[in-house]
Amino acid sequence: MKQTYLFNLSVLLFCILALCSCSVVEMSGTMMKKTGEVMEDYSEDHDGFIGKTAGLGGKIHTAVGTTVEDMAQKDSQENSEKSKAEQLSVANKKVINSAVDSMKEEDTSEKSIVLKAQNRLQEFGFDPGPAEGIMGDKTRQAIGRYQQSKNLKVTKALDEQTLISLNLHPTE
Known part of the structure; x- marks a missing residue:
């Protein structure tokens, strides 16, 4: 389930990065981060499966949103020598790594x-x-x-x- 979610998320972000300018990508990162914060707030007030799932999803959204924002804010000249495919590959890896890293702590404490x-x-x-x-x-x-x-x-x-x-x- 988590891998499917991460795969769908990475495909979505790949498309966003491929089709949009940096400012739109930055805005989508901000929106994702804000969504994550709302989900985390919700989880603090709710017990059980729904609350825990919202908390985990919130952590993932916040981490990925922050990563996307950071990537969009970086100087575009830094990547000017790389092909679009290389840039997207690097961005995709960063997004997936931030999502996976955000789950490691939760998985350990939950377990x-x-x-x-x-x-x-x-x-x-x-x-x-x-x-x-x-x-x-x-x-x-x-x-x-x-x-x-x-x-x-x-x-x-x-x-x-x-x-x-x-x-x-x-x-x-």
């Missing part, structure tokens, strides 16, 4: 929280499957059973109330 939750669920007698830090079906089912046993809202997600109940702080 760490899921792993801690899986271990805690196991301690409490709820089988989440193998403790690998991956939110699979067995983990979701175990979370749901745990939430039900603690009279929490059954979301089958590691929302704030569930993390607190598991003695894992949401920022941990």
